[in-house]
Amino acid sequence: MKNKKAISKMSKMIIAGQLIIVIGIFSFMYFFVPSLNYPKNNQIIDENTVDFKFRNANVILIDDNKDFSSPREINFNEINVSKIWFEPGTYYWKAVGIVESDLKEFTINSNLGLELDKENKTLKNIGNTILNISMEDGSGLSGLVILDVSVEYGVEVDNKTIYRGEQYE
Numbered sequence: 726m727k728n729k730k731a732i733s734k735m736s737k738m739i740i741a742g743q744l745i746i747v748i749g750i751f752s753f754m755y756f757f758v759p760s761l762n763y764p765k766n767n768q769i770i771d772e773n774t775v776d777f778k779f780r781n782a783n784v785i786l787i788d789d790n791k792d793f794s795s796p797r798e799i800n801f802n803e804i805n806v807s808k809i810w811f812e813p814g815t816y817y818w819k820a821v822g823i824v825e826s827d828l829k830e831f832t833i834n835s836n837l838g839l840e841l842d843k844e845n846k847t848l849k850n851i852g853n854t855i856l857n858i859s860m861e862d863g864s865g866l867s868g869l870v871i872l873d874v875s876v877e878y879g880v881e882v883d884n885k886t887i888y889r890g891e892q893y894e
Contacts, residue, residue: 758781758822758823758824758826759779759780759782759819759820759824759826760779760780760781760820760826761778761779761818761819761820761826761829762778763776763777763778763779764777764831765829765831766829766830766831767830767831767832768831768832769831769832769834770831770832770833770834771834772833772853773810773811773812773813773853773874774808774809774810774811775808775809775811775831775833776808777809779820779826781820781822781823782820782821782822783800783801783822784798784800784801784820784821784822785799785801785818785819785820786799786818786819786820786821787799787809787816787817787818788816788817789814789815789817790817791828791830793817793819811833812833812854813834813835813853814832814833815831815833816831816832816833817829818830818831834853835853836852836853836854837852837856837892838850838851838852838890839851839852839872839890841880841882841888842877843882845877846879846880846881847878847879847880848877848878848880848888849875849876849877849878850875850876850890851875852874852890853874854874854892854893855871855872855874855892855893856871856872856890856891856892856893857869857870857871857872857890857891857892857893858870858871858872858878858889858890859888859889860880860886860887860888861886861887861889862885862886862887863885871893
């Protein structure tokens with residue numbers, strides 16, 4: 726009988742020990758392992774800025790290749806912002822705390838936009854990528870301009886000139 730009580734006590738102690746270990750592991754994961762909330766894996770973003778959301782880390786690493794051969798390190802303790810500007814393309818990111826998070830991927834879409842303001846006689850790149858602008862008049866190609874994002878370029882406005890924009894490569 727004494728032996729049965731000892732086994733029962735021992736079983737309870739083992740179960741309690743296992744429970745403490747399981748709670749400890751979950752607590753460690755919740756409080757110390759970085760969690761990446763935004764951007765989600767394989768997310769496609771139509772803006773050039775990304776507002777990173779994560780927890781349990783202050784530093785993120787971002788690179789345009791999976792092997793992180795030339796990562797951009799962003800320490801949010803030093804810069805007081807969470808929105809970061811990107812050129813169109815595919816990027817990989819992970820957070821670094823006590824341990825590193827899993828790797829996630831996101832893509833910044835290339836949006837082309839060209840606006841002709843006849844009143845002010847300007848062309849403006851309203852997309853999120855650099856444009857090659859060609860100008861054609863009745864005699865053919867009359868010019869080529871490279872126009873950066875949000876930049877205006879003075880033009881002659883007449884009904885004969887056609888302005889075309891395409892992504893700068």
